[in-house]
Amino acid sequence: MTAVLSRPVLSATVPGRHPLLPVVGGGEHVPLLPAGSAPYADLDVAASAPALAAVAEAVTAALPGYASVHRGAGWRSQRTTAAYEAARDTVAAFVGARDGDVAVFTRNTTDALALLAGCVPAGERVVVLDCEHHADLLPWQRRGPVTVLPTEATVAATLRALGAELVRSRPALVAVTGASNVTGEALPLDEVVLLAHAAGARVVVDGAQLVPHRAFSLAASGADWVAFSGHKLYAPFGSGALVGRRDWLDEGPAYLPGGGAVTEVSVAETRWAAAPHRHEGGTPNVLGAVALAAACEALAALPDGALEAHERALRARLVEGLSALPGVRLLRIWADSAGPTGVVSFTVDGADPGHLAAVLSAEHGIGVRDGRFCAHPLLARLGVPGGAVRASVGVATTLADVDRLVAGVAAYLREGPRVAYEVVAGRWQPAADPRPGAAASARAAGCGPAGR
Template sequence: MSGAVLSRSDVRPAVLTAGPLLPVVGADTEVPLVPSGRARYVNLDTAASTPALVAVAERVAEALPLYASVHRGAGYLSQVSTALYESARDTVAGFVGARADDVCVLTRNTTDALNLLAGCVPPGRRVLVLDCEHHADLLPWQRRGATVLPTRATVTATLRDLGAELARDRYALVAVTGASNVTGEALPLADVVALAHAAGARVAVDGAQLVPHRRFSLAATGADYVALSGHKLYAPYGVGALVGRRDWLDAAPPYLAGGGAVHDVTVEATTWATAPHRHEGGSPNVLGAVALAAACAALSGLPEGALEAHEAQLRARLEEGLDALPGVRRLRIWPDSTAPTGVVGFTVEGADPGLVAACLSAEHGIGVRDGRFCAHPLLARLGVPQGALRASVGVATTSADVDRLLDGLAAFLCSGPAVPYAVRDGRWQPVDDPRPLAGLGGADLDSVARGAGCGAPGR
């Protein structure tokens, strides 16, 4: 690491400056550094969880005084809350281009949605999934005995094997990622849908890393289901969704048995409601649904192509800068893939990913992800079973954020860590870390995020 001499111009590509597309809560948050000082926090971990859009936080604040029990309350606020909840369902369905006869089940997140769908596939019917999937789109299917198809070295070869497997055996469903949470890449969805439908199989899309970054439509793509998470869609209030074909959802056992999922109950028998309420037992997260709908509305309101252009510019700047750093290798699943989202996985030769991430955080105020990203088989296939680093951009990411990361990596490569680090509870941390943590040791939130807009969404 030491001995190399890098200047900022070595790692900062000369491209147009990108600013934020939409404002988010906490965009100006400052964090403490080691050995001293403070810096504006740079969040390049949006693939894990996004901050709330200002518009989302404001919408939740508007709805909070109106909150009451939904669906069966006679009170006025119960009727208002019911209207908010059901209209949110319609907005989410519209955001993903649902067909007129599709149904939108509101869930906790993508993992919840895909586990729900796994219980709706007709008994005895087979499911096909690739080994490059996030665990949310691998483990539910693995648990029900799905066939796991190896990812090949190219898109062309992977599609060829997918088509051959579909011709070899009869499957009810193909589960596929809309975009990798490790590299931002994806198989061409139109080709996957065509292969599956030709073989009589449906297609479920893990949209967690797709719908925050690209326009998506069930009707236009022909996909049968899509699952998504609010916390990856600038609405971190605990709601996700499963949207798609009604028949399996109406015929399957209720996902969560309880109030709200029934028409009638006696001691001897229960008459269950149809979807979506069939799978939404218990009191729903009304405010989370309101938040998710607000995020969908805000992203839908962006000019056509604006989100894609924003991410493409930032990704190009990031890729060029990473490629200029000695010992840094970007991860790719397929060399022939096109139009990846703003998620870039990479490694630093000879450096523990956790140490690099800890240095970027403690010394530079930059948040990136390290580890295996809930995609262990994919990381093993990419030759980094021990883990890697990941930088991911979003609607509030700027060129300056990318430059901060490149500068921080250059400093690490030139000089290594500025302070001693050790592993504590499985994570690298500065040995003498003076930074307070909110809610611990008597520290309050203001000491961590002073002047950061934590109180007022628009600050």
């Protein structure tokens, strides 16, 4: 199957009508059941976004000169080192890093938050809400001490509870999502930062679902760190970043001990390098860093407000369409939240989320996510411990994609599935699926629930 690039046609009058940026694989047709084909509607961007065309081009351009970094005298090594460090500067600038901040390349957001967890001074408390993704919950639970604060019904009540907890326990760090991977909602970050700093605590933002979809600045927000993933930022080449204050990262134990993380080694002792190299032992993911920087550059080059307007239009159309369907419930964390990103999770009365997702895929060519989205405590709090369906948008999503999803759910409610389905290794699949590659897909379904 040949991947093609979708070409952007920017519209100043109708946000969401056309893709904002070209992506690899845009316009791909997929086979449908019981027959036919359709353009693939990717509404699973929150899990992993497609590669931007600019990202693929940057990686292709970097490959001929690829070599080791930091420790080679050859021309290719010097050029690759320069590209790697330039990528670091680009990524830091994209999230508004301050003078003195440091950018550490990681594998993804999970990796970045685990790295920071190892650098929090021993014995210091961390406060986190129970609505967080597991990546921003499990590292703090494992290291302890941690306070997992129950999420209240409103933003105002949650902020009051957070303020009271900060005064009571005087933690060193508050870990907070920049945008929920389930609903797109978030607490107002400026207020969280003010509360935390007033109590002497620092703030790390899980930016996995924020940074690809909204302008974010460490300097403007006052947050101390932000963690994010390349694969959600249209750079699926295995790189992410932790960007922010240097002091804990300079003093904490090396996250990945090895070559490049040290300045001197003897049998008796080791002298560790300062951050970022302290935490980037071994040969780094140079091409992943190049890809991440290219994605940052492409998004930063969009006209001011274009990305937010595009995604707001898509979300509004999606919410309006789904809300009009009988038996559909849209999930919300807070009744008074404002400005969510383009992530909408929902349930359908009497429908298994996995079954609905399988039907949307096989019969309509629509990719969505189903399950508990690595946010089990939040799904339980929202009253859907068995999971939901999630639709999420990005730069290549269009209003037509959203309309197809709404029409697909309406057809499911009206007619039910058109072919038979069965559960294979815990996942719904079309029974006796004749499409090429379907058997391999069914076998892979046993790999377990996916991430964000």
